[in-house]
Amino acid sequence: MSILKSLMAKPWVAEQVVLDNRYPGDASERLVKRLALKVFLAVVAVLFILLIVAYAGRMGYSDWRPVPQLSLLWVNTGALLLASLAFELTRYALAHHRLQTMRVSLLAGGALTMVFLFGQMLAWRQLTTMSYFDITIPAIGFFYILTGLHALHMVGGLFVWGNTVPKVWNNFDPIRVKQTVDLCATYWNFLLLVWVVMFGLLFSGDNLDALLKFCGIK
Amino acid sequence: MDHASHDASDYAPPNELGEMELYHPKTFLGKYVWSQDAKVIAIQYSITAIAIGIVALVLSWLMRLQLGFPNTFTFINPSNYLQFVTLHGMIMVVYLLTALFLGGFGNYLIPLMVGARDMVFPYLNMLSFWIYLFAVLLLCASFFVPGGPTGSGWTLYPPQAILEGTPGSREGIILMLLSLMCFIVGFTMGGLNYVVTILQARTRGMTMMRLPLTIWGIFMATILALLAFPALFVSALMMLLDLCLGTSFFMPAIVSLGRPGEHVGGNPLLFQHLFWFFGHPEVYIVALPAFGIVSDLISVHARKNIFGYRMMVWAIVIIGGLSFVVWAHHMYVSGMNPYFGFFFATTTLIIAIPTALKVYNWVLTLWRGNIQLTIPMLFALGFMFAFIHGGLTGLFLGNVTVSVPLSDTMFVVAHFHMVMAVAPIMVVFGAIYHWYPKMTGRLMNVKMGKIHFWVTFLGTYAIYLPMHYLGFLGVPRRYFAIEGTSFIPDSVQYLNASITIAALIVGVFQAIFLYNLVWSYFKGEPSGDNPWKATTLEWQTEHTPPIHGNFGETLPPVYRWAYDFSVPGVKEDFIPQNVAPKDVVYENTPTTPHGTRAS
Numbered sequence A: 001m002s003i004l005k006s007l008m009a010k011p012w013v014a015e016q017v018v019l020d021n022r023y024p025g026d027a028s029e030r031l032v033k034r035l036a037l038k039v040f041l042a043v044v045a046v047l048f049i050l051l052i053v054a055y056a057g058r059m060g061y062s063d064w065r066p067v068p069q070l071s072l073l074w075v076n077t078g079a080l081l082l083a084s085l086a087f088e089l090t091r092y093a094l095a096h097h098r099l100q101t102m103r104v105s106l107l108a109g110g111a112l113t114m115v116f117l118f119g120q121m122l123a124w125r126q127l128t129t130m131s132y133f134d135i136t137i138p139a140i141g142f143f144y145i146l147t148g149l150h151a152l153h154m155v156g157g158l159f160v161w162g163n164t165v166p167k168v169w170n171n172f173d174p175i176r177v178k179q180t181v182d183l184c185a186t187y188w189n190f191l192l193l194v195w196v197v198m199f200g201l202l203f204s205g206d207n208l209d210a211l212l213k214f215c216g217i218k
Numbered sequence B: 001m002d003h004a005s006h007d008a009s010d011y012a013p014p015n016e017l018g019e020m021e022l023y024h025p026k027t028f029l030g031k032y033v034w035s036q037d038a039k040v041i042a043i044q045y046s047i048t049a050i051a052i053g054i055v056a057l058v059l060s061w062l063m064r065l066q067l068g069f070p071n072t073f074t075f076i077n078p079s080n081y082l083q084f085v086t087l088h089g090m091i092m093v094v095y096l097l098t099a100l101f102l103g104g105f106g107n108y109l110i111p112l113m114v115g116a117r118d119m120v121f122p123y124l125n126m127l128s129f130w131i132y133l134f135a136v137l138l139l140c141a142s143f144f145v146p147g148g149p150t151g152s153g154w155t156l157y158p159p160q161a162i163l164e165g166t167p168g169s170r171e172g173i174i175l176m177l178l179s180l181m182c183f184i185v186g187f188t189m190g191g192l193n194y195v196v197t198i199l200q201a202r203t204r205g206m207t208m209m210r211l212p213l214t215i216w217g218i219f220m221a222t223i224l225a226l227l228a229f230p231a232l233f234v235s236a237l238m239m240l241l242d243l244c245l246g247t248s249f250f251m252p253a254i255v256s257l258g259r260p261g262e263h264v265g266g267n268p269l270l271f272q273h274l275f276w277f278f279g280h281p282e283v284y285i286v287a288l289p290a291f292g293i294v295s296d297l298i299s300v301h302a303r304k305n306i307f308g309y310r311m312m313v314w315a316i317v318i319i320g321g322l323s324f325v326v327w328a329h330h331m332y333v334s335g336m337n338p339y340f341g342f343f344f345a346t347t348t349l350i351i352a353i354p355t356a357l358k359v360y361n362w363v364l365t366l367w368r369g370n371i372q373l374t375i376p377m378l379f380a381l382g383f384m385f386a387f388i389h390g391g392l393t394g395l396f397l398g399n400v401t402v403s404v405p406l407s408d409t410m411f412v413v414a415h416f417h418m419v420m421a422v423a424p425i426m427v428v429f430g431a432i433y434h435w436y437p438k439m440t441g442r443l444m445n446v447k448m449g450k451i452h453f454w455v456t457f458l459g460t461y462a463i464y465l466p467m468h469y470l471g472f473l474g475v476p477r478r479y480f481a482i483e484g485t486s487f488i489p490d491s492v493q494y495l496n497a498s499i500t501i502a503a504l505i506v507g508v509f510q511a512i513f514l515y516n517l518v519w520s521y522f523k524g525e526p527s528g529d530n531p532w533k534a535t536t537l538e539w540q541t542e543h544t545p546p547i548h549g550n551f552g553e554t555l556p557p558v559y560r561w562a563y564d565f566s567v568p569g570v571k572e573d574f575i576p577q578n579v580a581p582k583d584v585v586y587e588n589t590p591t592t593p594h595g596t597r598a599s
Helices: A003-008 A014-021 A029-059 A072-095 A099-129 A138-168 A174-202 A209-214 B028-033 B038-068 B078-114 B122-144 B171-200 B213-244 B268-301 B309-325 B338-366 B375-398 B400-406 B410-440 B446-473 B492-523
Strands: none
Touching: A003 B309, A029 A138, A029 A174, A029 B171, A029 B213, A029 B268, A072 A099, A072 A174, A099 A138, A099 A174, A138 A174, A138 B213, B038 B078, B038 B122, B038 B492, B078 B122, B078 B171, B078 B213, B078 B268, B078 B410, B122 B171, B171 B213, B213 B268, B213 B309, B268 B309, B268 B338, B268 B375, B268 B410, B309 B338, B338 B375, B338 B400, B375 B400, B375 B410, B375 B446, B410 B446, B410 B492, B446 B492
16 A cells, blocks of 8 residues: 555544454564665665765865875775675575575675775775875865765675575575575665765766756855 | 444454564563563663753753852853753753653554564664663763863854863763764664564554554654754764864864864854754654654543544654754854745744644644543643744744844743753653553552642743743843843843742652652552553553563454544443454443443
8 A cells, every 4th residue: 555545544434444454464574674674774875865965065165175086996896896796696596596606696795895895995095195185175084984984884784794694504494595685685786876876976076067056056 | 434433344354474573581681681672671761861861950950050040159160051051952852852752652652552562673672772871871971071071052063062162172072972873873773673663563453544643753753863863973973083083074274262273174064954954853853752642642531532633644744754854944043045044934834834733633632522631631731832832932933034133042942942841841741641550550649740740830831931031132042141231131130040940949849750650659559451541552451561572362453543532322432442343332232241232
């Protein structure tokens, strides 16, 4: 039932009572976890949207100096993209009972995420060694806070991944694992999307001028 | 269509799914300390919130002592006066009201009212409380660090908050920011539980539009909190980095105490936008559960179905949505573009429409109701007075032209205390008197309750009504002393003294409430399962107080909405939600020994 239709119901009316009495109650554990992840992702999305809006707002000032391009971040983006694809492959393999493929791709997903995180740490370090580096430059501060919070969320994902990996060996319940893998894949895809948006924003240089003017920020 | 829910189908579908597995603690610690039972967690939340609330109450006394009797108490100086102001505000808004309404009432009532065994993620729920407690302890620790707690005002505006010269501008503000971040992490864990439990763990027949308005209020407030708290989290984190690592998110190039600062290029207004993007929804995070609870109190104690249930739900949803587009009405004097001011004034006034609708519906529920002047009803009526009062002064402050001259005066203090302190606190008290019998099996003492109500209700008016007048005179807020100001007449001091005396009396009389809580627990009159003859599921449990798992062997199916009071032709003036139509007893109808209607 759509939200609007649900809100239009008159629960005190006899016809509606008959309909309402049919509501079966209690959802399955799968639906509960799925909804919880969606709500959590909404919270995380708001967190990043606020930071991105704040960043865009600061870009509008005349003294704005963007962060210099770091080519290493392209490699990191590739690693995260592959990690996300690996989780998709895990999901596909599990659905088609290809257990060996599933195990390999699940391990690959986690390993590629670690590569991404290691790459991010190198990028943070690389930036500090550049002559441009000055922590009081707002763009630098934003770079660290955006990438740092994103990395923190990836670490949270790795924690769940680390709990899942031991469960896919020997005799395991594929339905239970499928649920976790589904949730992991969704989470990784979401964080990939967040990263792509941030990556575009952080290294757009002055390319976002038109958009900022359109939004009335510049 | 017939208005005859009691005449409808008896059918309730069988359980399609196995019930959730409950964690059963075996030790005392597992049962009462590291508990995963939402009811125990609710009590833990409530005790912690009330304890820290008492600290904030004492801080308000200290403030009032200075304002009412300046130069009398030598231990109060300008610095610690500002620290009292700051901590009082932050504790009351975040650590008391938010925690009590959502962590306290939310945890206790959600599983019981929706017909669930517990929250869907009990372990996460337990973690939520312990992180909240840690946040409270971090905040308290700031009293004991060098420089004391922050004195930057509860809004924590930079650059002032982290500039040398402001009380607690180092350790104090660091602890405040860390505490807020912990609070938000803990709340997110709890909030996920509340939302998912309401959406996915309702019992058979409990559709969304059969939920009591208490649950709707808590549900919407939780969604607001989940979406608004990230703004506070982000601003706290950025300020922490400005302070500790020298970044310049909020800190502009500044000369402080004759020395150029380390920062360049930060934007203090960005903090204000982020803070109020959280801050205004925060008003409704507190108000919406209060709206919901008071609707149920009025309906139960007036023995009448709530007037305009659907409109009440819509109003909660609309207020929740609109609360995200009014934040800059707190920033009219920040130098914003006048068009922005116009936009935010308009949205602010629009939000008055669904709010007024709720007030009309409460009044219409009372109209020709069988009003029982019980303690919960008295507090519900007290809420209505305070809320209407505070709501109307909100219309003044929502208008840019009126708001600007009143900015930072005592009028603002009076307004937000009426709408955000007195009104919700009235509901908190009403709710505690109402649900205490379910939590303990005993009624609270009525005599003590009445004294508590009248002193609190009249006393808060004695505090805040004159404060509006002080605001009109231009008396500024947050000032340690106002002597020698030509536009403020000397008579202001008499009013300030009377306000202080009223505040002290109201505060002291809260001891009666606390005493009543303890006294009634041991000596209160046994309440039975459903002393108020209420319809909602929490009153239909097999045990009072409800045991772990809430209900008996099976979860109760629901056959009707939450407001079947005084249904024509029915013997009792209420029909609980889980009573099947065949079990309803009609007037002048022979009944079977089991209470069912003879056909």
